[in-house]
Amino acid sequence: MRLSKELKLPSISMTGFETPLSTEELAIQNSVHLFAKNVLRPLGQELDKLSAEEVIAPGSPYYSVFAEAAKLGLDSSLLEQLPPEMAVRVESLIGEEMGWGDPGLAISLAAAGFPLEMARAVGNQELMDLCAGKIGCWMITHPNKGSDVTTYDVQRDWAKGAPGNKGNMLATVGKDEIVINGQCSAWVSNGAVAQVALGYLGADYGDGYFAEDGRPNGVAAIIPLDLPGVSKGKPLRKIGQRSLPQGEIYFDNVKIPKRFAVALKDEYYGNHTSAWSYAGTHMGQTFTGVARAAFEMALQYVHERKQGGDLLINHQLTRFRIGDMLRRVELCRGVARRSLAYARMTPEGHAYATASAKVTITQEAMKVVDEAMQLYGGAGTSLEYPIEKLFRDTRAALIEDGENNLLTMRLGFLAQQLYAEGWAQN
Template sequence: MIDFELSEEQKQLQDVARRFAENEIKPIAAALDNETDPHKTYPKEVIKKGFELGFHSLLIPEKYGGIGATPLDYAILLEELAVADLGTANAFHVCMSISELISKTGTEEQCERWLRPIAEDETGTQLIGFGATEPAGGSEIFCPLPDPKLGTRSHARKEGDDYVVNGRKVYSSNAGVAGLYGCLARTDTTKPNAESCSVFMFPADTPGFSIGTIENKMGTRSSMNGEHIYEDMRLTKDNMLGEEGGGFATLNAIYDSNGMGLGSQAVGVARAAYEMALEYAKEREIWGQAIGKYQAVGNMLVDMKADIEMSRLLVRRVAWQCTNESSEGALLPNLAKVYPAEMARRVTVNAMQIMGGAGYMKDYPVEKYLRDAMVFPIIGGANEVLKYFMSQRL
């Protein structure tokens, strides 16, 4: 039986998230976007208020103090936050996604140690960040080829019971504002990349860890993106998530849901652009009638609406799949990321076209939506690379 109706609890969550987005995020989104210093764009107070509402702990199981919500709740929340500001939504997304990774792959002890302090935090300082992408390339990290020289360059050298990590990550979200960080590093450089990466988690104040450059980006400006630097960072087996050399299997635990989280944010940004363009098309009169009455514009709006609805259905289908784990009829992993990612670019470009010169000016947020939406086919793995892996399963 297929039921498209949200439950009462889901409607309540949507309502809380919508009001938070409207009252807390929207009023400061343009100012943060226009701030030219990337060190001053982080919405600290908004993040703190989101922590008070428990957004950061949505996917942390109740037994560790979290909310223990479903993947569909996660999608609903992220769509609403992204309508107001993608950078802010992304800060919560990364935190929720990596908390899910820990809860799915960590031991009881690790979950207690890492998840409970995050779940109980109301100061907003316990976000999570994760570094996979390196200067050699975010796509290089996923290299499936047998040559051990290719792939992840950050190295966790075994020394007795310890691992000494050296290397550098780039573009990582929540850089400098998280309390807990994770990384993907090679634990054996003689084996192929796919068999020799491991996932580690460690607190922000771990000796040997530092944050480098904070990036100055074209969009998602309220999200802090920057370098993670590891210089003889000493970790132990207790810091490792999953098996040694099984880093990709560990990350696979959130493959579907992380992609869906990105897809739901793409739906949010596209929805914001569509709603603005629709309103404009009803009001703007050319040759004596609203431009929305012209078939060319009306058709564009219908296509945009259909694109958004299809993407949301994909997201919710994968949310269902994440809850009802069954490989039967399972969608290709990341379909709910790659399609909405491209959809958000299409819809925001069309929204600007409908608004003409006004859309190109900073008086309206449509140009921000477009700049923000450009990130979707890049973030969380380039669409071309994700499609390559998807095509191998066809």
């Protein structure tokens, strides 16, 4: 037991009731916070007022975010130099600050580097060079294969007697070449602006699109988007995260070398779940930052607004509501970091486990943002206050990167699978 000799307020930091951070961690946190405050938040608010077409137009301020982010000098190579526990904490601090600034831009920056991170993970220098300095995207959802991409166990998790869903992005894999046809969905982050993609496609290796059990065959590959046969649809018009350009990408007999594949037939689903798990951890940190931003906005407002002859914060009910919001922000942070640590450090992670954390965090963030908006009263619905933007931005998070109810169902299915292997039977 640690004893105090006098009554003092608790230690507190930007990230709440934080264990002491090292000098290096504080320096990184402060630099990213300033970037989020001075670049991401004002830029996100500016882009929110533009049309989807204006956001991606040549000369749009959107493109400035990449050069500004590059000045931070933060990438996976930095994290690799740190002890594992510290690397997780630093990655969490960075992600939270980015989300605090603007969730749409935070997701755009993360998606932009996804193909490069995959190239690094498989150790392919040619693909690293191909992706370096380019805006990337992650093509995994198809127009007719949205949540179906999360189906791994066809025999127990699919309609009896029916083959799985091979999707709309299809590849024919030959000896030296892959030919791609079809399209990804409109929800691909950075799809409207990407120069290179990490794509997950249904694949025919010469024996059809399905394995004997009906599960679709697949291929994961790095795909340059300046090749003949590649075209893009209009950018998606959305209610929230308008700073994140999304849209379809079409393929008409697009040919890439087979060596651009990062996972072929037998490795496809293992790579698939690893990529999804990696992406899900970013969602957790990002929307922890969003929850914190909403809480801080509400905390400031209740110290300025008077009702009943006194500041809102001096009313007992307001204090309860502020306390409840702070509790939920801390819950988001705890779950986000535990999920991140599990994904980065456990011998065998799983996307269903990471995805379930994304559900908890985004739903708690939505509650915080909703309560913050309620504390603003009528002013919260006004476009003059930033809280309504956070409300729109966060609502999308309950669907993106996997719809929350479906992901919770997948977690229940995972519990069923683990129980069959002897888990929780002690």
